[in-house]
Amino acid sequence: MRFGPGVGPAVLGVDAAELRDARVPLDRIRPEAHVRRLVSAAESDPLGALLHETRRRLDGVDRSVETGIASQLGAGASVAEVVTSMGWSARRLHRHALRVYGYGPKTLARVLRFRRAVGLARAGRSFSDVAAECGFSDQAHLAREVRALSGVTLGALVR
Template sequence: MDGTAVTGGLTFAEGRPGAFLRPYVTELSAYAERYEEPLIRRQPPFAGVVVIFGLGEPIGLSGPGTRERLASFAGGLHDVYVDTVIAGATEGVQVNLTPLGARRLFGLPMSELAHRVVSLDDVLGPWAGAAVERLAAVPDWHDRLALLDALLTRRIHAAPESDPRVGWAWRRLRASRGALPIAELAGELGWSHRHLVSRFHDQIGMSPKAVARVMRFEHAAGRLRAGLPAADTAAACGYYDQAHMNRDFRAMAGATPRQLARPWPEGSVAVSG
């Protein structure tokens, strides 16, 4: 595990998944948050599935089609933002999974989780509560992350493997940052467009076109946060023009590219709608 870091009211430590989990887990971290006033943080969409094992106060979650207050939850693939509201002391462990990793962990069609945030009990049953209890009993963050790594490894290893052809298609689309034409992807697999969409809905959660749009957004947001010009970014990421990129950012993040690229002051609303 890397060293612990403190940012404003957030303390966190990142862990490195074990060898078995690395194809499935993209981020593993322990955290604790406490602020004098409620903190609203906008979470733009990303090409993954977030799982929170909460050990403190519930977190408020709101956005288009979402309004919940949960301590432990899972969020499937989204193409719009979700706002989190931290009020009081909260603590837990966050795991970001690839959709194929989530498919094996949850054992259900990922379309059932797309555009939704649900209680962890709803997708993991009694296993979720047992895991939270075991994590809460381990105060050291290094040991807590090691325990969660072991729990996830055991559960995912016991689950049926995902369709390797969908895995290949996901990696191919990911490598292109969403730029690969979907017709070309289907042709490389020897599948019809309809069959490709069906397999993506089951294993990934959204259609290949929708997934590619999220990947393109991620690529553009990363370039803008690195200080690269908006016009160049729009061209590099496959938007028709800068106005097209602006429309996508407003629809998906509830913000302009400029708003999303600027630093977010801790303790205040991350982005205005």
Template sequence: MTVEAYRERPALLPGATVWTRTAPGGDYLILPDGCMDLLLMDDDLVVAGPDSRAWTGTSAAGGRYVGLRFAPGDAPTFLGVPAHALLNDRVPLSELWSRSRSRKLFDRVRAAADPAGGLDRAVAELLDAPADRLAQEVFRRVRSDTLRTPGGMVGLARALGLSERQLHRRCLGAFGYGAKTLDRVLRMNAALDRARTGQGLAEVAVVSGYADQAHLSREVKALTGVPPTTLLR
């Protein structure tokens, strides 16, 4: 039996994470997190678009995966494709770039003694455009519970010098969905992280800004398809 092994470390690209995984085999569940990944899998480079719901896949025992998880909002700059075009999807990089360009990156990563390090260095060198500062500021403010204050959405748009419609459009391009969905995703993950430390779900719900435990359970199930007790097992 293959035991799952997962490792991650900060990437060279600010805010990004490089990770490796050896799969135990069978079905797996990836929870939405507001991010996008570039994966080396099945002898190809694949882009994992932003998820608004849990992604279910199947892997063979011993399957090895390497990935770079971009900071929220950064992947569209690297890919040249708005995030909403890849919502809830997994797409070969060759479908977004020319075959020669994507193959060049693939060959470089594969030729590296450490594919994770090779992917990390290649992306850091290729992403020479400035980061989407507005997307970073939206993410920072949403993560700090800005939307759960009175007039949250209107206040966020005004603080950024945008109309609500402009804010929504910019969020679609950067994250794949609007600020309200991003808030739901980030709050759910923060709540699950607290629950994994041993806190009871009723306490987690209150601290995380849910009305009660039932509200937390409904939100988790809506975004993942399963209740929090199942995820925590």
């Protein structure tokens, strides 16, 4: 299951840093009775049960802080600019990002830029246009960053 940036911890009730780079069965994260019911319900209607529980957990949760951070960084704002706009210290932003996203704000910015670049490339944009639009210094910089974050070339991701 994949969530948008900052959504998983609200649904799962756990700090994102605890789950970074791991695949953990749901019942090991939240062993409470409602998770056991979710797993039981999932046997007959897995998608419906999962969607119901996800909606229930997100109802009434104010995601504006996470959305604001992710949208600013995704649009190319620097960490310093985000700190200023939030009225937070750099340390507070870093701690918050670890808890909500699983890694610091600079890494989040790299991941969001990577996701945007892949999306544009999949939409048919040339790799040089993607590099320019996403703020890479050149196409080679884009290629290095894609390989560093995904382990494969942008061409392989597009296919």
